Amino acid sequence: MARIALLRDAVRDLVRDGDVVALEGFTHLIPHAAGHELIRQGKKDLTLVRMTPDLVYDQLIGMGCARRLVFSWAGNPGVGSLHRFRDAAQNGWPRPLEIEEHSHGDMANAYVAGASNLPFAITRGYVGSDLPKHNERIRSIRCPFTGEELAVVPSIRLDVAMIHAQKADRKGNVLLWGILGVQKEAVLAARRAIVTVEEIVDELRAWPNACVLPHWVVSAVCHVPGGAHPSYAQGYSERDNRFYRAWDTISRSRETFAAWMKRHVLDTEDFEQFRRVLVKTSGQEAA
């Protein structure tokens, strides 16, 4: 049974330096609060896995938490580049970052393979692409039935999956809806899972086919309303597009980035306090 815990305690007890960690979310339900807690606790040497690393990974990379990034698209959606990611990839600041690059179809399949306890995933989507030439983990296999050559990638196995969801009940059963990404697969491919939720309710009242993660596959559930901000939780909040734009300015130089992280993350106790500070500062920075 999942324990209902403070995010601070869950991260302290369940994430270790050097772990393979995925904070998943496909634009929707991105676990920003969980990412901030990793930064506050100074977790390091992490292998960060995610299909679409965006702002929270830019923050983790810029704060030196990551040793390696496994990804398929790294950018600020609708805005442009991730400046901290680029600085790490091109200049090794604040520390060198190893890069393992895939495509979306490949990574989605690799999560399924991890959740399925299979050694590898198969895809047809790499024909003609140069990505396999630069990633020795993308290899090929001949179909024993048809002889067709197909690309294979090792399954994704995580030490910790971190996701944000709309609801949990008091036992720790988790319900999410809307754009689901690979969150269910990430949790099932992980040894430990931390889920932050918008609210904890007596009964989930989920439809039989709803995306529910049973409490016994989740290690900890943490009540963090708005914990996806500036991403969103459908039914609770809207994507804060202005903040995504503001991030382009905040993150452009090492100095403005470091100052922002200090004031908003390192010097705050938790996500609730972060949001209070952000409301005060966003008049100037998110304008």
Add this chain to the structure above:
Amino acid sequence: MIAERGYSPSEMMTVAAARMLKDGLVCFVGIGLPSKAANLARLTHAPEVVLIYESGPIGAKPSVLPLSIGDGDLSSTADTVVSTPEIFQYWLQGGRIDVGFLGAAQIDRFANINTTVIGPYEEPKVRLPGAGGAPEIACLAGEVLVILEHDRRAFVDKLEFITSAGFLDGGDTRRRAGMPGRGPTAVITDLGILTPAPATKELTLTSIHPGVAVDQVKEKTGWDLKVAEKLETTRAPEVHELAALRDLERRTAEKHSSRSTQGYKP
């Protein structure tokens, strides 16, 4: 910039690209310019087009253009929303997509696309966002439309890095490589429309937008661009097309500049 013609080159590009999308087709849409053109098609001549976004919405009918691939408007207006593994496995790899609609940072003579790095992969001059779902869309969709602005830095003779395959080295190299999809059928830019020559698969200028000179297109292309014997002139945007596009962009700007306050209270 709106020229004396009453529309901008960028508007001409979006309208020309939208017209390429036939009503009723199933289209896997990239974010940005492809999404703008595909939604313009849906709001004008193609109300029954099915728009699929890689974040999972199938049959999305957004009221404004999404800023990100996973805006809430995409999922709340969709016929259904499926998980990311499902969208790539069942719907794209399963062969359900008629048209893949892509953007590009760079494109070459044979319509191969780069969105990964400029310069050597190990020590890039510019690190771009990467592949996303483009390699599999380019490989697996029935056909591919590409939309991007015409610029010498973007239209290069030969790519240093192919993220997503067009016709590889031209001729029948794509077919022999075993890709299920037919590959790019048109590249739409702010200057004209390029289509692959039937045998060589080399991108050829087959339609030029009104007021654009052939030399201008050649100058902005990084290889010796071939021009079709019967070069057509693209039909200028119709009043209703421009009105629909501008209305869509106005609504989009209003929506994305408003601050969300929900879930954001101290």
